[in-house]
Amino acid sequence: MSTKQEFTITVYTENQIGLLNRIAIMFSRRKINIESLNTSPSEVDSVHRFTIVINEFEEVVKKLVRQIEKQVEVLKAYYNTEDEIVWQEMALYKVPTDIIAEKVKVERLLHQYGARAVVIRKDYTVFETTGHREELEGLIKALEPYGLIEFVRSARIAIIKASKGFHEKLKEFEEHEPGEEVIENEFLDKQDEVFTM
């Protein structure tokens, strides 16, 4: 029997309005929860990149990725297990400054987790860490007794270890046919200038 496991799905797409929805509903249609989703540019102009993390059976993921790749504006979709990717997540932690200042233990703790202070104010300090989920979550647990005020974690971003071939193709592809620009609604603030009926 196969079991559900964590898969990171990487989708290369055109940069088009509505594509996020088109991709997201492919998961919700099957009642699959998206654990994390990140959209960003890729190394190639006009090509966008989605990184999506889900827990599923491999057979399900395989079929799903084919369906994603079928979408008109999707260039390519991959799925990988953790050992096939290099990945990071980032987290921000807000803690009361007085506690940090008083308790040396906290400082050591932050050292241990490789946290960096982003902002230090009289009332609070914001730390940042980058790493794998377990590490980020470990620090929350450690900070909780010291009055953690706020915590936020980013989506996973991942690099596929064996991506060289595809990268070359993608670059060639973009040189050959540059992508189209996104056309946004330019009228949303023109309400008073247009006569309607």
Place this chain on the structure above:
Amino acid sequence: MTNATTLEAKTPKAIPHSSGKQVDEVTGSQAVLEAFIAEGVDTIFGYPGGAIMPIYDALYDYHDRLKHILVRHEQGGIHAAQGYARTSGRTGVVFATSGPGATNLVTGLADAMIDSTPLVCITGQVFAHLLGTDAFQETDVVNITTPVTKWNYQVTDATEIPSVLAKAFYIAGSGRPGPVLIDITKNAQLQKFAYQGYTPCKHIRSYRPKPIVRKEYVEEAAKLINAAEKPFILFGQGVILGKAEKEFKAFIEKTGIPSAWTVLGLSALPTDHPLNVGMLGMHGNYGPNVLTNECDVLIAIGMRFDDRVTGRLDKYAKQAKVIHLDIDPSEIDKNVKSTVPLWGDCKETLPMLTQLVEKKEHKEWLAKFNEYTRQEVEAVIHDELNPTSEILTMGEVIKTVNELTNGDAVIVTDVGQHQMVACRYAKFNQSKSNVTSGGLGTMGFALPAAIGAKFGAPERTVVAVIGDGGFQMTLQELGTIMQSEVNVKILILNNRFLGMVRQWQQLFHDKRYSFVDIQSPDFVMLAKSYGIAGKSIDQRTDLKTAVTEMINHNGSFLLEVMVGKENNVFPMVPQGCSVSEIRLK
């Protein structure tokens, strides 16, 4: 360097304005209609409304070049466009306004999506500056229709219209076809812009309509076929959509392989062809279902192993090697694991296969199918087509239609018992003759689809076979038939029940007939009020005369045939059972 010829092929020439005059400026609305003309559109099915009024205003000046059929409901409009696409093999075109007009398209879009029907739907939208303000008749149609369109897009600036429509037609009609929706805000319809002509789209960088055929898979497939002793072909609509009927026939005739069809594949091969062994699936024929679990090589061509075809998957053709030909790679291994995944356009892959396969006959194997046919005739078919009781059967009505149209008619069916009976017994000599809602099972599909089917194949007789339930879902389209003088023959098989649900309630719910007892109006009087001739019969002696009258009548005609109230469709593969557990009664 690219040479001149390939460069030219990549960038098709712009098509000038249809008036033939040099036109410097057009409105967005005119650009939509110019795109239609350049794409060879001749018929639009639509319904006007506030947000699409600029397009309708422009249409006023184009009525000599574009025929517009005013439907009675947008769902009727989109089903008509589907019927048009199915009989003509071209892309159907629909107009609807924003809000309710657009949401009324959703059922048709879902139907076209699952049955791979090429459509371009244009919806009007409120002014771009009003988007998101809950303006009058504003609805987020792009997001509502995302899961049921192959592609959709919102235009807020008229300059985009020519290229977006070119993409729309290209996407709808290429590869595995499907519906495309373009939502155009009212300001873009009104906006004037410098017109550069219309350039058809031949390529989109992120879109691969046809996967590249892998020669080694063709060779592997041919090897399996040549070694097979009991090969069996399942064919679907892919053969029709790929315009590969000839290539398909050549392939089966060389290999001598018995071939069975899915509901949407029906008519791709003449029903009387000696290698046509019948229908697959829940209400399909006995032999094709049972022998699916006995064949050694299963060759699926342009079909997607729908659950109504396969029954229980873990007991489906487990003994067989499976060769799956499909243009959509995501269909391969989706439901049934293939031994050879032969992706590609079957118009290309079938001739490649035909070349590599040996000429063969499979007499003994084919005789097995014939033996099962004999058993099915004895247990089911004979009595359905030649009943001895006074009660009329659906089957004998279809048989009469066959006799009087010689299998040359287009048969459009709705959904339910009559659909299964019509598919089982209708005879077809040519392709694109069977129009039905297969995947979505949309009741109410047939009447509007028949209207479109007639426009798609004006020289052919179009018979819409509809149940008393489904007819009442879209009967408002009688108004369209009246106004546009559409010559469709409406054949209502009235069993005074929602028959298919009743059959299941009888077989699987202890005859607890829960809300299936449906009453109907006087259909003949109803037709009369629309100026449509009609007749209702309940006697066998009147059947032939009445069907003859319907077919020969100059114009549309409604014939209601009162059939047995509690007749069942058999054979049947009960849900959750294997195809080989098909029941004859």
